[in-house]
Amino acid sequence: MKRNLIALSATLIVAFIVWVSCTERIDAGYEGIKVKLYGSEKGVQDVSLVTGRVWYNPVTESIYEFPTYVQTVNYESFTVNAKDGSVFSVDPTLSLRVSLGSSPKIFTKYRKPVEEILNMTLVNHIKDVYRIEFNNYSTDSIISNRERFEAGVQDKMNKFLAQEGFVLEQLTSGIQYPESITQAINAKNAAIQKAQQAENELKVVEADAKKMIVQAEAEAKANELRQQTLSPLIIQQQFIEKWDGSTPLYGNSPVIFKDIK
Known part of the structure; x- marks a missing residue:
């Protein structure tokens, strides 16, 4: 009885070793191929092996894994x-x-x-x-x-x-x-940037000049309007508004209204 148990255990161990040595697990993300090492069919089988556990004869065949991920x-x-x-x-x-x-x-x-x-x-x-x-x-x-x-x-x-x-x-x-091309491109870009900068500066100068012209024109127009509105009566009115009512302590009496004709 004991011998039979030992023999059975030995058989199971041998079977497990054979099973392990005759199988190969192809992991996810891989593609397995079975290669024949001997005989007239030496080479690669036409059908690729999918993922999972693959049975093969380790004496006459080999299993290779090819990654299929990027x-x-x-x-x-x-x-x-x-x-x-x-x-x-x-x-x-x-x-x-x-x-x-x-x-x-x-x-x-x-x-x-x-x-x-x-x-x-x-x-x-x-x-x-x-x-x-x-x-x-x-x-x-x-x-x-x-x-x-x-x-x-x-x-x-x-x-x-x-x-x-x-x-x-x-x-x-x-x-x-090439270095010569890089230098030429950099020089071209620098020239473009410089021209753009000069153009921007010119636009600023033109804007300032236009602003000064507008201001000068506005000032001239204002002066013209003031001259047109300064009639004799308005001048006399401004004189009265600015006079403090006092008279000189000597000399002739002040003339309030002066003949401007």
């Missing part, structure tokens, strides 16, 4: 020549993910983990996309058609990555102009 890769900057030979610096950042169901295709072609493919294998291809697009533009046309240039890069990058089994979510080129 990953952001900031590539090292590199230089590219425009059509006229000007040198631009590009510092691209890509946000992309594995296209659902494309894990077998990617693994069959590269036989590497996704991180290694994104950070190393695809670098030269990404540079080629920029080189091809830059060769279509001169320096001036890139500056004046920046939006169209970026759209061309993104379109080519979308097509390339789709062929490789990836989906591009976002692309930032991080383009830096």
Whole structure:
């Protein structure tokens, strides 16, 4: 009885070890693929494995996980020549993910983990996309058609990555102009700002001049109206209003009304 219990326990332990070693859990956000290591069917099965627990033969098969969530890769900057030979610096950042169901295709072609493919294998291809697009533009046309240039890069990058089994979510080129172009742009902007400042100052001077003219015209008009209204009777009235009623202590008696004719 005791031996049977020991044998049963041993059997259960062995079965548990086999069960654990023959299953693999594919976590959410990943896509699993089953790879045959031997035989005529050596390679990747056509059907990708969904998330969950997967049964396989660890002697003849292996399970690989490919992340399907969005990953952001900031590539090292590199230089590219425009059509006229000007040198631009590009510092691209890509946000992309594995296209659902494309894990077998990617693994069959590269036989590497996704991180290694994104950070190393695809670098030269990404540079080629920029080189091809830059060769279509001169320096001036890139500056004046920046939006169209970026759209061309993104379109080519979308097509390339789709062929490789990836989906591009976002692309930032991080383009830096040549130093001579940057200096020219800064000088142009400074000239525009200086001209705008001079124009604003001229507007202030013109406004002040107009204000002075208006004030002078108003003052002249007021003086003209005052002269027109100063009749002899008004002058006599103002004299009476200002006289304090006292008379001189010597000399002739004051004349209140003076003949002004």
